[in-house]
Amino acid sequence: MDSKQNILIKFGDRVREIRKEKGLSQEELAHKADLHRTYIGMIERAEKNITLINIEKIANALEVNIKELLE
Template identity: 60%
Template sequence: MLAFNVRLHRVEKKLSQEQLGFVAGLDRTFISQVERARINVSLDNIEKIANSLEVSASELLKWPEL
């Protein structure tokens, strides 16, 4: 769910992976790996991504309401 929600919120905010990575202080390739569920993400990095997307960390971990 994390991968789906990060991409969903990033696209809604009209941010590129590079822009999100810059704001979060993370590399673009890291954001790409998160969105493809290729890596395990620490709680610290989930928090950085959530803050950058202006959502709560729990929002990134729950099932989306489509």
């Protein structure tokens, strides 16, 4: 597995983990982040290379620091 794919998997897994800890559905997270539900699913499945702007939107919607999404 190349490093690009690996980081996408780790990021997607972390988003899913925090989202579930917060008791949010993908749809609820998408609404709070002003993103489409299918986009959240694609991030969690490592199918999208997300932008910094959208990382910030997701962090804000999850009420965590960006750093927490990258750990």
